[in-house]
Amino acid sequence: xxxxxxxxxxxxxxxxxxxxxxxxxxxxxxxxxxxxxxxxxxxxxxxxxxxxxxxxxxxxxxxxxxxxxxxxxxxxxxxxxxxxxxxxxxxxxxxxxxxxxxxxxxxxxxxxxxxxxxxxxxxxxxxxxxxxxxxxxxxxxxxxxxxxxxxxxxxxxxxxxxxxxxxxxxxxxxxxxxxxxxxxxxxxxxxxxxxxxxxxxxxxxxxxxxxxxxxxxxxx
Amino acid sequence: xxxxxxxxxxxxxxxxxxxxxxxxxxxxxxxxxxxxxxxxxxxxxxxxxxxxxxxxxxxxxxxxxxxxxxxxxxxxxxxxxxxxxxxxxxxxxxxxxxxxxxxxxxxxxxxxxxxxxxxxxxxxxxxxxxxxxxxxxxxxxxxxxxxxxxxxxxxxxxxxxxxxxxxxxxxxxxxxxxxxxxxxxxxxxxxxxxxxxxxxxxxxxxxxx
Numbered sequence: 001x002x003x004x005x006x007x008x009x010x011x012x013x014x015x016x017x018x019x020x021x022x023x024x025x026x027x028x029x030x031x032x033x034x035x036x037x038x039x040x041x042x043x044x045x046x047x048x049x050x051x052x053x054x055x056x057x058x059x060x061x062x063x064x065x066x067x068x069x070x071x072x073x074x075x076x077x078x079x080x081x082x083x084x085x086x087x088x089x090x091x092x093x094x095x096x097x098x099x100x101x102x103x104x105x106x107x108x109x110x111x112x113x114x115x116x117x118x119x120x121x122x123x124x125x126x127x128x129x130x131x132x133x134x135x136x137x138x139x140x141x142x143x144x145x146x147x148x149x150x151x152x153x154x155x156x157x158x159x160x161x162x163x164x165x166x167x168x169x170x171x172x173x174x175x176x177x178x179x180x181x182x183x184x185x186x187x188x189x190x191x192x193x194x195x196x197x198x199x200x201x202x203x204x205x206x207x208x209x210x211x212x213x214x215x216x217x218x219x220x
Numbered sequence: 221x222x223x224x225x226x227x228x229x230x231x232x233x234x235x236x237x238x239x240x241x242x243x244x245x246x247x248x249x250x251x252x253x254x255x256x257x258x259x260x261x262x263x264x265x266x267x268x269x270x271x272x273x274x275x276x277x278x279x280x281x282x283x284x285x286x287x288x289x290x291x292x293x294x295x296x297x298x299x300x301x302x303x304x305x306x307x308x309x310x311x312x313x314x315x316x317x318x319x320x321x322x323x324x325x326x327x328x329x330x331x332x333x334x335x336x337x338x339x340x341x342x343x344x345x346x347x348x349x350x351x352x353x354x355x356x357x358x359x360x361x362x363x364x365x366x367x368x369x370x371x372x373x374x375x376x377x378x379x380x381x382x383x384x385x386x387x388x389x390x391x392x393x394x395x396x397x398x399x400x401x402x403x404x405x406x407x408x409x410x411x412x413x414x415x416x417x418x419x420x421x422x423x424x425x426x427x428x429x
Contacts (some may be wrong), residue, residue: 024403028377030384059410063363063378066356069256071248072266079244079270083237083277 023056060180171188225289233280240280244273247290250380251297257375258301259362265365272297287389294380294390298372305368317365362412370405373398 021043025031026039043050221243231239242419255265260346275296276283363371369391376387384398391398 021400021403024406025384025399028384028402030399055304055410056258056406059406059413060378062359062413063374063409066359068379069253069262069265071252075248075252075266075270076241076244078243078247079273080237082270082274083240086274086277 014042016046016049020052023053027056027060226285229280229283229285229289229403233283240277254375254380255297255301257363257379259304260360264304268300269297270299291386291389300369346360352422362409365412366405366408370401373401374405377402411414
């Protein structure tokens with residue numbers, strides 16, 4: 001039987017041109033049941049493709065005859081010695097950056113600012129783990145209280161989100177910042193400078209939403 | 221009962237170095253074998269495998285079990301292999317440019333010392349080795365000549381027995397692209413093996429001459 005006649009007569013309607021690129025996948029059992037049936041049927045009836053398949057199998061078995069290589073006996077001791085010289089193993093940090101600042105692709109000012117500051121928080125997080133969370137809390141409280149009493153912009157001025165509904169006292173405000181870090185976002189001093197307004201005391205900056213906060217400052 | 225890799229990573233995250241050691245014991249042979257097949261250098265492969273495990277340890281705090289740990293480990297090893305091959309290509313380019321400069325400086329029939337070093341390197345003279353080693357060496361060399369992605373996908377499928385789906389995640393391409401890469405790699409390898417002395421006999425067996 002001629003090859004062209006054979007191609008036309010196959011019920012699965014797969015020509016040699018279609019079957020040959022599938023032979024590797026057929027060998028690795030990466031075809032669907034339907035495709036396997038079609039290829040198998042074609043191979044039974046086409047000596048050219050069957051020969052190609054046999055060559056493919058031979059190449060595969062030649063490759064697999066190569067002896068596997070194992071790690072040497074000194075591999076593990078050497079590796080564990082290197083691992084011991086690495087930075088001491090950090091415990092799980094109390095504040096996970098990702099929990100508070102989920103990655104975003106939006107280009108809005110607030111969100112990109114949050115993205116930048118989340119990287120900044122990464123550095124702070126590292127330091128926080130070294131100094132301990134208690135030490136950081138004390139430092140944070142000191143920065144906030146200093147900013148309040150001197151009425152000056154600080155390195156990081158907190159802007160409260162909608163979670164803070166009421167206006168607490170100064171001490172309560174500072175404590176709420178320390179105890180619930182998820183209730184605020186940060187804005188850098190550069191962002192604050194883009195608004196043509198002197199920095200207001202912290203107590204007056206408690207607003208329902210950061211966007212509203214920005215628009216209100218722009219109006220002034 | 222076999223503890224899952226992800227559970228071991230969670231323990232490792234809590235500072236348990238025993239869990240890390242268990243992971244290393246589980247994957248060290250596979251890693252060394254994989255990297256050796258790709259870069260064709262056993263000693264360097266051990267260094268790179270160690271580097272891969274150290275990277276796992278270094279980024280254990282950021283590890284989130286979205287996919288299989290095994291695929292992540294292979295991804296790290298693959299990136300290390302890519303860097304190694306890139307560096308090696310750069311060095312070989314430097315060597316050949318050096319050879320070119322020297323030959324242009326001294327156009328006589330004297331061989332350059334670098335050439336003599338290459339020719340006296342007995343590692344690439346397979347006739348001094350046993351038949352099995354000779355055959356393996358030839359096969360390794362031919363695999364080494366394949367393009368990077370073809371080699372990586374062929375090694376992952378043939379020696380690590382990963383699925384096309386897993387390979388596509390490690391290589392960073394689609395499943396159909398992996399299919400094509402492996403098919404082309406086998407076709408090319410078949411031609412190369414025939415050229416260097418593997419021939420088909422009448423009953424279609426491939427033999428080494």
